[in-house]
Amino acid sequence: MSMDLESKVDLEETSFDSSETYQPTEGEEFMNPxxxxxxxxxxxxxxxxxxxxxxxxLEALQEESQNHPDIADRASSESDRALELRTRDRQRKLISKxxxxxxxxxxxxYGYCEVTGEPIGLARLDAxxxxxxxxxxxEKHERREKVYRDD
Structure with missing residues (x-):
């Protein structure tokens, strides 16, 4: 399913106006340009x-590098910072995906299941x-994972 250079250029040139409310539909050819x-x-x-x-x-964390005199405020600030950093780490991993x-x-x-090679539903891809x-x-993968998971 390799895309040749000409198709890639066509894909880059294929766009739609952001004011246009294009929504892929099942009636179209799957994964058309x-x-x-x-x-x-x-x-x-x-x-x-x-x-x-x-x-x-990052800008907010740099600005809020102040020490809070009250221990409860400091603990709350550290907890907020740790939560924010965990969230950003998850998003960093999401960027690689x-x-x-x-x-x-x-x-x-794109759009084809890595296990079966069948098209992934448009609604699933949109979500x-x-x-x-x-x-x-x-679902099959998750069921298998659940069976073999150590609790």
Whole structure:
């Protein structure tokens, strides 16, 4: 499912006006250039939002490096800081998944289940654009994971 250079250029040129309310539909050819452009735009916007929020968090943490005289205030501040850093770490990991999804858009494998090779539903991709498995494959994976998980 490799995408040739010409198709890649076409994909980059295929776009839609942001005021246009394009929504991929099941009646279209699956992962046509318009759908790929839609998901690329969605992934890039998501990544940009995460990076912007991370930058804002770093700026806020640098500004709030003050010592609180009250021990309760200090504990609350440290707890808030730890929570924010954990959230940012999760988002950092999410960025790598977004980058992987963008690479799949480029190589033509985006939208297809990595287990079965079948198309992932458009509704699932719209809700979770980094999805790599169809709903059925994901559920099977989670059931198997639950069986083998050590509690």
């Amino acid at each position: 318009r759908q790929l452009a839609y998901f690329r735009k969605k992934l890039v916007a998501w990544k940009d939002d995460i990076l912007r929020e991370s930058k804002e968090t 977004i980058d992987a999804a963008l690479a799949r858009v480029d190589d033509g494998s 979770r654009p980094i999805a790599t498995m169809s709903l059925e494959a994901q």
